[in-house]
Amino acid sequence: MTSIVxxxxxxxxxxxxxxxxxxxxxxxDISNGVNLLFPHGERFFVRSVRHFLDQVEDPTxxxxxxxxxxxEGRHAHAHDDLNAVLRAQGYEIDRFLAxxxxxxxxxxxxxxxxxxxxxxxxxxxxxxxxxxGAFNRGALDVADPRMxxxxxxxxxxxxxxxxxxxxxxxxxxxxxxxxxxxxxYATVTLGGFWLWAAREMLRQDGFTLRSAVKHLRGLRRQDxxxxxxxxxxxxxxxxRDFHPSQIRNEGDAARWFAAHDMAMPEAx
Ligand SMILES: [Fe+2]
Ligand SMILES: [Fe+2]
Numbered sequence: 698m699t700s701i702v703x704x705x706x707x708x709x710x711x712x713x714x715x716x717x718x719x720x721x722x723x724x725x726d727i728s729n730g731v732n733l734l735f736p737h738g739e740r741f742f743v744r745s746v747r748h749f750l751d752q753v754e755d756p757t758x759x760x761x762x763x764x765x766x767x768x769e770g771r772h773a774h775a776h777d778d779l780n781a782v783l784r785a786q787g788y789e790i791d792r793f794l795a796x797x798x799x800x801x802x803x804x805x806x807x808x809x810x811x812x813x814x815x816x817x818x819x820x821x822x823x824x825x826x827x828x829x830g831a832f833n834r835g836a837l838d839v840a841d842p843r844m845x846x847x848x849x850x851x852x853x854x855x856x857x858x859x860x861x862x863x864x865x866x867x868x869x870x871x872x873x874x875x876x877x878x879x880x881x882y883a884t885v886t887l888g889g890f891w892l893w894a895a896r897e898m899l900r901q902d903g904f905t906l907r908s909a910v911k912h913l914r915g916l917r918r919q920d921x922x923x924x925x926x927x928x929x930x931x932x933x934x935x936x937r938d939f940h941p942s943q944i945r946n947e948g949d950a951a952r953w954f955a956a957h958d959m960a961m962p963e964a965x
Pocket of ligand 2: 742
């Protein structure tokens with residue numbers, strides 16, 4: 698077990714270009730789609746885990762949970778800043794954000810705390826799988842350097858804390874059924890909201906979802922996100938003996954922290 702260290706992000710995003718993903722507007726809009734979801738989503742993760750903090754007795758896991766809160770809080774803040782940049786670029790994002798918040802708040806109010814925790818554990822598996830692509834698929838190589846830094850910092854910390862919500866879930870209720878219910882919840886909400894947000898961004902640049910998919914196929918990108926994160930990610934998560942630590946990508950995160958003079962995780 699290692700410590701979870703919240704690190705500050707101090708890059709000014711104001712000058713990020715409109716097509717920051719290698720000049721490709723479609724790829725940028727799809728990526729901005731998931732970026733839009735982060736502030737509200739990550740605060741939901743924190744609330745879901747905090748609800749059970751009193752039941753976490755292991756002092757190491759408790760310390761990791763606090764580090765996880767610190768990291769997700771900073772991520773949400775940095776992505777709020779990115780949303781302000783999108784507004785300044787002329788995107789109308791607030792209608793979408795208001796609807797997204799209204800629906801997810803409604804879902805949150807109508808699900809049990811255990812299901813919310815299980816959904817958070819599964820969503821963290823998805824964010825850690827997304828994060829993997831940042832380091833070993835060169836997914837960010839063509840991105841604007843400021844966005845590269847934002848997304849790599851976020852990705853490295855997602856990898857670092859990938860097991861925290863899962864370990865809390867195991868401590869609270871290790872039932873396989875609950876884990877699967879959480880996976881279904883996270884898949885439908887993350888997939889559905891991301892598709893909706895991407896469609897919204899694409900529409901404002903004159904693309905439809907259909908034209909965007911055609912464009913991406915033509916690019917033959919190195920990172921097939923839907924297959925890798927969702928299809929393969931779900932299969933992995935459904936293994937009865939699954940634990941996030943089985944995916945050995947901590948080295949990617951540690952190398953990035955070292956290369957950017959950021960605090961290194963220590964054995965807890
Ligand atoms: Fe995060
Ligand atoms: Fe996370």
